[in-house]
Amino acid sequence: MKIGVLGSGKGSNFDAICDAAREGRIDAQITVVLSDVADSLILEKARSAGIAARYIAPGAFKTRLETQREEEYVRVLREHGVELVALAGFMRVIKEPLLRAYAGRIVNIHPSLLPAFKGLRAWEQALQFGVKFAGCTVHFVDEGVDTGPIIAQAVVPVRDDDTPETLHARIQAEEHRIYPEAIGMIVRNTYAVAGRKVVRRP
Numbered sequence: 001m002k003i004g005v006l007g008s009g010k011g012s013n014f015d016a017i018c019d020a021a022r023e024g025r026i027d028a029q030i031t032v033v034l035s036d037v038a039d040s041l042i043l044e045k046a047r048s049a050g051i052a053a054r055y056i057a058p059g060a061f062k063t064r065l066e067t068q069r070e071e072e073y074v075r076v077l078r079e080h081g082v083e084l085v086a087l088a089g090f091m092r093v094i095k096e097p098l099l100r101a102y103a104g105r106i107v108n109i110h111p112s113l114l115p116a117f118k119g120l121r122a123w124e125q126a127l128q129f130g131v132k133f134a135g136c137t138v139h140f141v142d143e144g145v146d147t148g149p150i151i152a153q154a155v156v157p158v159r160d161d162d163t164p165e166t167l168h169a170r171i172q173a174e175e176h177r178i179y180p181e182a183i184g185m186i187v188r189n190t191y192a193v194a195g196r197k198v199v200r201r202p
């Protein structure tokens with residue numbers, strides 16, 4: 001399966017997916033990496049891994065892409081034969097052009113146990129709320145923000161002396177484990193969707 005990765009930041013989840021594909025843990029190949037941040041580390045990493053990497057300017061908005069720009073993302077994904085889109089720290093809300101082009105084939109990793117703590121800096125929200133367990137979620141992307149059907153989750157403990165940084169690092173270690181696993185499930189088609197519920201099948 002050909003995967004396109006969209007990210008805005010440091011690309012540690014890109015690394016995890018890339019390693020899983022390279023080591024044959026998932027029968028997939030990342031064919032292109034796209035970013036809304038020209039000097040993002042994720043683009044640099046993709047280039048040094050010999051993967052096509054493109055900056056596509058987001059346009060004037062802060063939290064989403066301009067429609068024409070989003071259409072350009074779709075065009076480039078198609079140009080690279082992408083069948084599954086993996087958001088990995090992509091800081092824009094996905095709208096109609098991409099949702100329509102890749103309906104049911106866009107996944108995201110979020111650093112909380114959804115539906116708790118949607119949105120930005122979820123680990124910090126969890127810490128401020130005082131929860132004893134935090135975690136991460138891989139989910140399908142729909143028109144909402146962090147609302148799509150849940151594919152996989154992992155839990156981590158919150159320690160009394162945690163800072164936002166230490167908690168985020170613990171969550172990220174789990175992200176790097178469950179994101180490739182969830183993608184593997186999609187690649188092997190070993191899941192079924194019943195309403196909102198994604199279930200594993202043998």
Ligand code: GRF
Nearest residue numbers: 009010011012013089110111
């Ligand atoms: C991760 O914490 C992910 O859950 C969130 O953005 C961060 C991306 O990190 N969506 P990286 O760029 O993959 O290192």
